[in-house]
Amino acid sequence: MSTNFSEEEPTIIQEPRLWRDERWTARVIKNEDDDGWAVAMTLAGETEPALVGPWTMGRDKKNPKPLDAPAFHTLVKTASEVLRRHEQQLHAQLHKSLKLDTPAGRLQVLLDIVPDDDNPYALLTARDEAGEQIAQVRVAAGFRLNEASAAAWVENEFQRPRS
Known part of the structure; x- marks a missing residue:
């Protein structure tokens, strides 16, 4: 063994x-x-x-x-909280979402950044009110998701936005 x-x-x-x-x-x-x-x-x-x-x-x-034990446990709690906040901040930077009212109904538009060292990019996704994906395109990692850019994407029938 x-x-x-x-x-x-x-x-x-x-x-x-x-x-x-x-x-x-x-x-x-x-x-x-x-x-x-x-x-x-x-x-x-x-x-x-x-x-x-x-x-x-x-x-x-x-x-x-x-x-001592009490000090160590307090330090563990504090350090764990620092890591948790850092992870939340990173998640917020890499994943953005907004709701958009359209003639076809309310959509959720998501931007998920993939932080690849050599070729970072993002996925722009539209979901209907039931959560079903109705469109997804690859965009530049620096794409700015806001109400205007989301509305323009929807109006352009979910064609890949120009950089």
Whole structure:
């Protein structure tokens, strides 16, 4: 029986300047901007911290306060919220939607940007009130979806808009 060591379980660590659970690592680091300390929260598998914030000085006013369970749990909650907000912001940038009243009924027009490094593009989609797709075309990633551009697309019988 062979063991695959590339998928090892993360080691749980609870030290004064380093705490780690299955998902998060909190590391107390010297603040580069001043004499104080900071804490960096990094999600497992990531190279960059999701959150870096100030950390409290210890009683000697020279060394950092040691990490403990309540502080770690608060940091995990805060870092998770930062990631969630970042994902929501990215989703909002890549997916836009508006409703448009037309003679044929109300349509939902969606713009979904595909952020490909070499060839980014977007899909412009029209759905009827039942949610059925009635048209879809590929457009430039920089296409601006607004009421006027959506109305022009519908009036042009869903032909691909010119760039």
